[in-house]
Amino acid sequence: MIHETVKVGKNVVLGEGAVIEENVAIGDNVTIGHHAIIKKDTQIGSGVMIGDLTVLGKGTSSNKKMARQPKKAGGPLVIEDGAVIGSNVVIYRDVCLGKGVFVGDMASIRENVTVGEESIIGRSAMVENNTKIGCRVTVQTGCYITADMEIEDEVFIGPCCSTSNDKYMGMGNYQYKGPTIKRGAKIGNNATLLPSVVIGEHAVIGAGAVITRDIPAGKTAYGNPGRVMK
Amino acid sequence: MIHETVKVGKNVVLGEGAVIEENVAIGDNVTIGHHAIIKKDTQIGSGVMIGDLTVLGKGTSSNKKMARQPKKAGGPLVIEDGAVIGSNVVIYRDVCLGKGVFVGDMASIRENVTVGEESIIGRSAMVENNTKIGCRVTVQTGCYITADMEIEDEVFIGPCCSTSNDKYMGMGNYQYKGPTIKRGAKIGNNATLLPSVVIGEHAVIGAGAVITRDIPAGKTAYGNPGRVMK
Amino acid sequence: MIHETVKVGKNVVLGEGAVIEENVAIGDNVTIGHHAIIKKDTQIGSGVMIGDLTVLGKGTSSNKKMARQPKKAGGPLVIEDGAVIGSNVVIYRDVCLGKGVFVGDMASIRENVTVGEESIIGRSAMVENNTKIGCRVTVQTGCYITADMEIEDEVFIGPCCSTSNDKYMGMGNYQYKGPTIKRGAKIGNNATLLPSVVIGEHAVIGAGAVITRDIPAGKTAYGNPGRVMK
Structure with missing residues (x-):
């Protein structure tokens, strides 16, 4: 029709x-x-x-329980x-x-x-609301890109990566903030990024890493919790 | 039609x-x-x-290989x-x-x-069979809720969490048991819960944690393997 | 029609x-x-x-950015x-x-x-191209099976497992190689396998493990990074 x-x-x-x-x-x-x-x-x-x-x-649609009603x-x-x-x-x-x-x-x-x-x-892959994804970015199969996130140009995100934007998990009475992934950074498969972390330009995150803090530009981090490689 | x-x-x-x-x-x-x-x-x-x-x-549907045929x-x-x-x-x-x-x-x-x-x-999100989910629960995007699991009221499960119910992985000759998540507990994104673990009331599980044992009520656990924070 | x-x-x-x-x-x-x-x-x-x-x-379909154009x-x-x-x-x-x-x-x-x-x-579950899966294999809910991977007979892969085949993440100027999982091996839920690792026959990988090296036949490995249990 x-x-x-x-x-x-x-x-x-x-x-x-x-x-x-x-x-x-x-x-x-x-x-x-x-x-x-x-x-x-x-x-x-x-x-x-x-x-x-x-x-x-x-x-958009919603129910009563949602901490933040979608506009x-x-x-x-x-x-x-x-x-x-x-x-x-x-x-x-x-x-x-x-x-x-x-x-x-x-x-x-x-x-x-x-x-x-x-x-x-x-x-x-699932991309949530209020998120900006740059040019020539690869978001691989099965990734979860949370709301309120920014992904700059030429970033590579491996399969099944998970991100979050909600530090207090469902309380709903504060500002949500997803990760920021700067230009050219690469994220390994099944990595976990916590709310509001910043992954610097051309940084590399290992597969399966759990990133709880900002990672400087050009550095490599891996492990749980993720640590910068010397 | x-x-x-x-x-x-x-x-x-x-x-x-x-x-x-x-x-x-x-x-x-x-x-x-x-x-x-x-x-x-x-x-x-x-x-x-x-x-x-x-x-x-x-x-329901099935094939011959399934360890447990669905009713x-x-x-x-x-x-x-x-x-x-x-x-x-x-x-x-x-x-x-x-x-x-x-x-x-x-x-x-x-x-x-x-x-x-x-x-x-x-x-x-994928929810398997024989599972009970309470009231005002949030199961976030991409979660895997296994079979034979119980989730009490007001639980929050972050994106991409994974659970399992099959300790011996496909042998099929024993009782399956998924995790139990007690009232008000919160599970961080991409956490992994092993078969039959109990997450106590209002406990908090960190993002990316791998939970192999029961976590007492009100405690916070993180890491791989997950340990309770002092 | x-x-x-x-x-x-x-x-x-x-x-x-x-x-x-x-x-x-x-x-x-x-x-x-x-x-x-x-x-x-x-x-x-x-x-x-x-x-x-x-x-x-x-x-098949593609866009200009893809490192490797599908045949x-x-x-x-x-x-x-x-x-x-x-x-x-x-x-x-x-x-x-x-x-x-x-x-x-x-x-x-x-x-x-x-x-x-x-x-x-x-x-x-998502299965990528150029991959061979044997007989009586179980690939559980939500698994990501990468391209250029081989899974032998009677393997069990738990829910939400993630694999990868691209060591340099999107550079595209080299040979891709996914993991090989030998006959009868078992992989726990939400485990992460890096490119080209070999999981030996009847080896067991713990839930949430991050496997960066080959695991010998019959051994059990867990943790991040994954280590063989003595």
């Missing part, structure tokens, strides 16, 4: 059973998978590929030219994916997030 | 291509997403919201009033979600599980 | 809105879920069960007799699933992978 207000470019291939809601704009040479769901207001650039069974432009996501989801989105993906409103971004199957990106040009969000 | 035996309340909004199988009961003011699949016998209370591409009321799930899936279910979720038969429960996108809950009022099951 | 070139056996049950593309072959007594998508050339044996909202036979997956996806595939699963072309294999909900398997008879790929 395509709503009558939808704008569709040239050479658009639409899968079986795809649902395109009102005010969606689709550029030229776009491919949309079977049973994909493009929710209202979503803007899709030219040459974008969207997999099967993917939801684009989801609104109603105002702006639309914007997907720039040449982005590639996998199958069974869920991306919220108020997200901007830059040119040539890749989002793997089963990944999910919450509201108020930007992902810079050519970055990769791996399969099954 | 809606089967003729389905009961539908007032003000129900049904997405494009939603499939509603036989003997489903749907309360008033329910929203069901596009291409959602509500399998037979599922009971949905009033004011429930169900996302796109979600499967509710799945039956055929007898009872239906019951979703109480005001629950909010995300997109691309899979929930089995013989589950009860209490009033106001929130289940994030891509989460999955197996058979013979109860989730108490207002609890949160985060995005991409 | 079923393409006219599709071959369908006897007693095939096809869900609502299932999409079957060209040149698919389906054996006898196969069940295919609602809104499942069987992409071109996929070969499905007899007695196979496929869940709802599952994508079978996906082609175009040549061969079709082949699913042998009696395999059971969950809901919301994504499996690529050029994969062979042996007889009686079980793939849990939300799992995903990339191209150029074989899975031996009766093995289990747990819910939400």
Whole structure:
């Protein structure tokens, strides 16, 4: 079903059973998978590929227990030219994916997030709200990128890394702050980053490390708790 | 497609291509997403919201290799009033979600599980069978909640925590037992809990800790192996 | 929608809105879920069960940033007799699933992978490309099985284990090599295996261990970094 207000470019291939809601704009040479769901207001650039069974432009939701109620996501989801989105993906409103971004199957990106040009969000990776991801960043399969986090350009985050932003775990009466990962840093697989730590430029974090303090630029840290290698 | 035996309340909004199988009961003011699949016998209370591409009321399945064959799930899936279910979720038969429960996108809950009022099951969290989750519990994004586990009221489990119930790893000739997490305990992100450990009331487990023994009420433990802080 | 070139056996049950593309072959007594998508050339044996909202036979895709561009997956996806595939699963072309294999909900398997008879790929597990998994292997829920990895027969991998194949993290100018897990080895939950480590036959890795070196056959290792128990 395509709503009558939808704008569709040239050479658009639409899968079986795809649902395109009102005010969606689709550029030229776009491919949309079977049973994909493009929710209202979503803007899709030219040459974008969207997999099967993917939801684009989801609104926020919540229940009473949530320490911090999500703001109603105002702006639309914007997907720039040449982005590639996998199958069974869920991306919220108020997200901007830059040119040539890749989002793997089963990944999910919450509201108020930007992902810079050519970055990769791996399969099954989860990105929370209010987070900024730079250009040419790799977020590998299964990573958890918390809310209120900043990832600078050319960072590499290995598979299954976990981050957090909530020092007092669910109390909800203070400022949340995720880690900051500076330009070119590399994080090994299944590493754990605590709230508000800063990983310096080109620092390297070992696989399985638990990082409880800031790591200076250019240094390598590993272990539990993570220590800087001399 | 809606089967003729389905009961539908007032003000129900049904997405494009939603499939509603036989003997489903749907309360008033329910929203069901596009291409959602509500399998037979599922009971949905009033004011429930169900996302796109979600499967509710799945039956069990298995292969020959499984150490423990799952029982055929007898009872239906019951979703109480005001629950909010995300997109691309899979929930089995013989589950009860209490009033106001929130289940994030891509989460999955197996058979013979109860989730108490207002609890949160985060995005991409996996809950195994035969597990009891109390009221006002937070299970954050990407957590793995094993089978045969008990989580009491007001517990907070940070993102990507992992639990297990199988001390001898796949031998299958003994009793499985997951961890018990007592009321108000807090578990840091990416922590690992071994089979049958007991985390006491209001205990705190550090991020990335590996917990191999019981932790007394009110204590804090961290490290690998996890030790209680003096 | 079923393409006219599709071959369908006897007693095939096809869900609502299932999409079957060209040149698919389906054996006898196969069940295919609602809104499942069987992409071109996929070969499905007899007695196979496929869940709802599952994508079978996906082609590869990429963006400019990827250190190693995936090869175009040549061969079709082949699913042998009696395999059971969950809901919301994504499996690529050029994969062979042996007889009686079980793939849990939300799992995903990339191209150029074989899975031996009766093995289990747990819910939400991710298997990368160019990896070989033996017979009667258990890969538990939420595991990350990297590319270029070999898992021999009767291995047990606990929930949420993480592996990697990329020693220099994204540089892309060298040979990738994942771990090798020899016959009958057991890996505890949330363990981390570094690139190219060899876990010997019937070795046991503790939960939460970080394995940076080869572990001899029959030995037990745990901790961070992982050490062999005397």
